[in-house]
Amino acid sequence: METTEPxxxxxxxxxxxxxxxxxxxxxxLREATPVFRHPERAMLGWPEGPGFWAVLRYADxxxxxxxxxxxxxxxxxxxxxxxxxxxxxxxxxxxxxxxPPDHTVMRRVVQRGFTPRRMEAMRDDLARRATMLVxxxxxxxxxxxxRDLSADxxxxxxxxxxGVPLEDRGLMxxxxxxxxxxxxxxxxxxxxxxQAGPQKVxxxxxxxLSDMFEYAHALAxxxxxxxxxxxxxxxxxxxxxxxxxxxxxxxNFFFLLAVAGNETLRNGIPGGxxxxxxxxxxxxxxxxxxxxxxxxxxxxxxxxSPVVHFRRTATRDTELGGRRIAAGEKVVVFYAAANRDPEExxxxxxxxxxxxxxxxxxxxxxxxxxLGARLARMQMEAMFSEILSRMPDIEPAGDPVRLGSSxxxxxxxxxxxYTPGPTVLG
Numbered sequence: 398m399e400t401t402e403p404x405x406x407x408x409x410x411x412x413x414x415x416x417x418x419x420x421x422x423x424x425x426l427r428e429a430t431p432v433f434r435h436p437e438r439a440m441l442g443w444p445e446g447p448g449f450w451a452v453l454r455y456a457d458x459x460x461x462x463x464x465x466x467x468x469x470x471x472x473x474x475x476x477x478x479x480x481x482x483x484x485x486x487x488x489x490x491x492x493x494x495x496x497p498p499d500h501t502v503m504r505r506v507v508q509r510g511f512t513p514r515r516m517e518a519m520r521d522d523l524a525r526r527a528t529m530l531v532x533x534x535x536x537x538x539x540x541x542x543x544r545d546l547s548a549d550x551x552x553x554x555x556x557x558x559x560g561v562p563l564e565d566r567g568l569m570x571x572x573x574x575x576x577x578x579x580x581x582x583x584x585x586x587x588x589x590x591x592q593a594g595p596q597k598v599x600x601x602x603x604x605x606l607s608d609m610f611e612y613a614h615a616l617a618x619x620x621x622x623x624x625x626x627x628x629x630x631x632x633x634x635x636x637x638x639x640x641x642x643x644x645x646x647x648x649n650f651f652f653l654l655a656v657a658g659n660e661t662l663r664n665g666i667p668g669g670x671x672x673x674x675x676x677x678x679x680x681x682x683x684x685x686x687x688x689x690x691x692x693x694x695x696x697x698x699x700x701x702s703p704v705v706h707f708r709r710t711a712t713r714d715t716e717l718g719g720r721r722i723a724a725g726e727k728v729v730v731f732y733a734a735a736n737r738d739p740e741e742x743x744x745x746x747x748x749x750x751x752x753x754x755x756x757x758x759x760x761x762x763x764x765x766x767x768l769g770a771r772l773a774r775m776q777m778e779a780m781f782s783e784i785l786s787r788m789p790d791i792e793p794a795g796d797p798v799r800l801g802s803s804x805x806x807x808x809x810x811x812x813x814x815y816t817p818g819p820t821v822l823g
Contacts, residue, residue: 408451408706408731409477410440411580411801418705418806420746423734427453432718435729441580443478449708449727450720455738455758457718458730461709462763468709468728470765471496476804477708477729491649493657497764504768506635507650510558510628511768516775519554523775526553527783528821535787538817539794543667543808546784550776551662558772559654560620560627565612569655572609576652577660580802583809606652613651614644628654661703662773664800664807665759666780669697671811674793676748683750684789687782693750694777699757700748702733705806707761732758733806788815 406413406422413419426433431454437446452458461468474480474494488494492503530549534540552566561569617633624630632642632650642650673680683693709728714721722728736757737745760767767773784791794814800807 407438408435409437409803411803414705414803414806415799415801417799418702418733420733420737423453423731424737426451427734427738432457432720437477446478447727449477449729450717450722452717452728452730453734453738454718455735455741458732458735458758459762460717461728461730462758462761462765465496465500465709465764467712467715469496469712470494470500470709472710472712472725473708473727475707475709477706477727487645488649490643490645491653493653493765500764502637503646504764506632506637507628507768509631509635511772513771516771519557519772520775520779522557523550523554523779524783525822526550527779530780531783531787532820532822535818535820539812539814542670542811542813543663544810547666547670547780548663550666550780551659554772554776555654555658558627558658559629560625561616561629561655568609568612569659572606573656573660573663576606576656577800577802577805577807580804582801609652609655610648613648616651617647658769660805660807661767662776664703664805665698665701665773666777667797667808667811668701668703668806669694669777669781670784670791670813671797671808672697672700672748674791674813679748679750680785684785687785689750690778690781691774692753692755694774694781695755695757696748696750696752697777698759699736699742699752699755701806702736702757702759703806704759704761705733705802705804706731732761787818787821791815 405425406419408419408423413422432450432452435449435451437448439445452461471489471494474485474488479485480488492500492507495503527550530546534545540546548570549566552569553563555561555569556563556566616629620627620630620633624634629651633647635642637646673683679693683689706729709730711722711724711726711728713724716722717728736742736759739745741756742752760770760773791813792815793812795812797808797812798810800809
């Protein structure tokens, strides 16, 4: 596929996102050519690639997600850059990189850990956890919102859900920093991939993640010897078409939970807080009417979509948005652009905590819609309920530092200040 179409911005280059998602440029591109050929320039040690089709319109993104038989997650996996040929068979065993019917079978196994009853049973613990996290910083009157307040909520929740010792949650944070933040110089520094040179070791490869997989195997042995009521035990003991999970399937399942299950919410909470601080009228509206918290969280996720894009691969010649796409070509859906599409969201650049309907795509759509969406919303409800009731005047105390990534819209640091208050749990 030739990639000669001019674009005003490179949507894969992390430098295009240093000041946040470039919504203005995306809007102009979506209006002019909602499906277009995008170059895949050499960067970050990777050679030039064949390019991809960028999909920016809401209806087209939904169409791609709902038709895995045409737009596959499995053929080339779900990251823009092609995995090395020797890595592809391994990453294809991750549920994120499967198509039906294999995806359907694996999803059925995992869903047992995310039933509504199981999620609701965690609600009180989430509220206590949010109280404890605010207690840690409330007396100081200032903190780094990301490091000191929001980062631990998803880590602690995942540790409980997976049956990982709470003291090991820092390991999950480190793995997520290296994998999700591989485009960011700070997070990539010191990783196996960085030490070896980015052309030698893919930061998402089994080789680069050997320490994570060694931990996963040790934990699996412990779970099999001493089964518990946790998601890892459920998966390890489940039957998949009459068989237990293979080693590769379990490794990839652990990868997905430890990294993806953490990072989206870790960026969603600060993104939501930043949106509220940028729009004090909407924060005041929420303080005056806490019943709007549910719709406010959906608007936070739409307005500040944590996941910017995902890749698919065309399985046959097809057409999308009036463009002819050939079998084997990459198709990349941009959730950040779709969630600002005026055809779906009137006045899309307005942050409105009472927006309805709000069918945002922050958790995807179609067969791969996020299994943990309910739990993510519950964690955000717990955090923002506690923060807004005890830190109603929270405001920026300096410029935030954003994650250098075109994949995740994240924050690394966010200094904030507020009126000091007393602890609750003491």
